[in-house]
Amino acid sequence: MNLTTDVQNLVTQNQQLETQNQQLETQRNNLTKQIQDLETNWNKLNVSRAQWSIDAYCPRTNNGRQCAACQNGWFLYMSNCYVYNNAAPDHQKTWEEARQDCRGRGSDLVVVQSQEEKDILKAVSVGSSGTAGYWFGLRAEGGRWKWIDGSNLTESYWTPQPPPATDSQCVMSVQNYNWIPVSCDQKQRWICVMKALSV
CATH class of the missing domain: 3.10.100.10 (Mannose-Binding Protein A, subunit A)
Structure with a gap:
């Protein structure tokens, strides 16, 4: 009788642990996606800033780009x-x-x-x-x-x-x-x- 109760308790604990594990796995997946989204946004921002720098120092002209030591207006x-x-x-x-x-x-x-x-x-x-x-x-x-x-x-x-x-x-x-x-x-x-x- 005691052995059956112990087995049932272990089965219940195992099910609870599996549920917690699934919840943690879901959280980990969500965090991984957030990190990937942040990295994507960071990369886009860096590209945008790099493009701004290129445009600020090397504006487009009819002959392509002409670069200068200072931004336009400086x-x-x-x-x-x-x-x-x-x-x-x-x-x-x-x-x-x-x-x-x-x-x-x-x-x-x-x-x-x-x-x-x-x-x-x-x-x-x-x-x-x-x-x-x-x-x-x-x-x-x-x-x-x-x-x-x-x-x-x-x-x-x-x-x-x-x-x-x-x-x-x-x-x-x-x-x-x-x-x-x-x-x-x-x-x-x-x-x-x-x-x-x-x-």
Whole structure:
């Protein structure tokens, strides 16, 4: 009698384990399909991004594709590509919004690393005056002027000398004024930079 009961219990446990195994198998199959779908979508996205890069740097012309070191609308200087966003007042951005726009383009706000780069900023700021200028990658942090790459300001780039760094201030390039600090929440035009491609 006890042996029969034990056998029935084992049969019941076996059936339960088989049911659990089937459920786990179904879950595994579902997860495998999700992984395959994610891989397919990832591959499609990579192809799409690659195509965008090709189109951005090598646009189609009547003679096929003509490749350039910078995307259409950007200008090359030395080993960098620059774009200045000469937005109308109602489309201008705060410093943080401008930085997000640059990052969305695979670039960032300009970090001035030479007198030549400072001159480029001044050149593209043509047409701006007073408090209308262009954001670049310098702001006050902890009472110091800091570049977005984390380095401190090299004072020789500021003419004549930088003013005290007041948190919540960012710097813009203004024609005839060089660099001026203003509230980071002010809306301005902005300049993005990225490394040029070797073509």
